[in-house]
Amino acid sequence: MPYTSFAVAGAGPTIGARIVQALISRGASVVALARPESKSPTNPLLQGAKIVTVDYANVEGVSAALRENSVEVLISALSYGALQAQTPLAEAAKEAGVKLLVPSEFGMPTEGCKEGALAIKAQFADYANSLGIPIARVYCGLFMEFLPWLTGVDLGKFHLLGEQNLPASFTALDDAAGFTAHILTTLPPSSLNNATFRIQGERTSLAAIGALYEARVPPVPIIRVDKLPDGFDKQTFLQTNFAQGRSSTGWDNYLDKDVPEIADSGNKAWEGHEWKTIKDVLGL
Secondary structure, rough: OOOOEEEOOOOOOOOHHHHHHHHHHEEEEEEEEEOOOOOOHHOOHOOOOEEEEOOOHHHHHHHHHHHOOOOOOOOOOOOOHHHHHHHHHHHHHHHHHOEEEEEOOOOOOOOOOOOOHHHHHHHHHHHHHOOOOOOEEEEEEEEEHHHHHHOOHHHOOOOEEOOOOOOOEEEHHHHHHHHHHHHHOOOOOOHOOEEEEEEEEEEEEEEHHHHHHHHHHOOOOOOOOOOOOOHHHHHHHHHHHHHHHHOOOOOOOOOOEEEEHHHHOOHHOOOOOOOOHHHHOOOO
16 A cells, blocks of 8 residues: 655755645645744645644654654655754654655765765665665756756856756756655555655756757846856856766766666656646746
8 A cells, every 4th residue: 555644854945845735635644844943834835734843853752743643754855954854853753663764865866975965865865774764765856946046047147167068857846746746655665665766857958958048038148157156156066066967867876977768767657747848947
């Protein structure tokens, strides 16, 4: 039997709240775990979920919330800066008898990362496995909605760090959330335990997306730079990975190369779904 009871930590305005709503729309029972200082409970996307306020670092408190609500699957949608909270969440999940953990991935592939910013996600997956909790990873590349932020469109130009001609993976927020909810509520646990799902709504390059911006009215011209504007630290990290091909969901960290044929290997798990394109999402 597929899972029916879920908890989401990090039910913020991007992917987390959308996963909550996608699960609810499929008839699932959903608990949104909100930190005391969180503003998430006011998000209309959480309508229909039971909101439980709890300190993520409080293993006993989180465990009690999971146990009291008979949670089978704990989903983490924590932002990168809050990833350290996944450790006590996993410990609470173990204590509460949660059957599956979905860690906060939803980006570039991290399996096999030994160093750098993405290694923290790989290390957490190893820790969850050491606790004996099965995990299910979803890699979706960059959220399409983040493209204007990544490239500084608000500054009037489409900023590219170098040529940016290598293919990468892009997925709309609603597609990433819907896919996650779909597999968790339709696939048997045996197909989810320690599984990796690589999805993409569209495969293209930043340079090709820039050409779409140049062709729109009014146009946003491409500017290629050796250094992105001041304050673009996160964008620099991401565009550096784009330039190396690592933003493809087909990237294999063990082989240190892109394997294009597996980049959308997970898409088939959502048979019949029509994936949104960058033109759809950004109105280009």
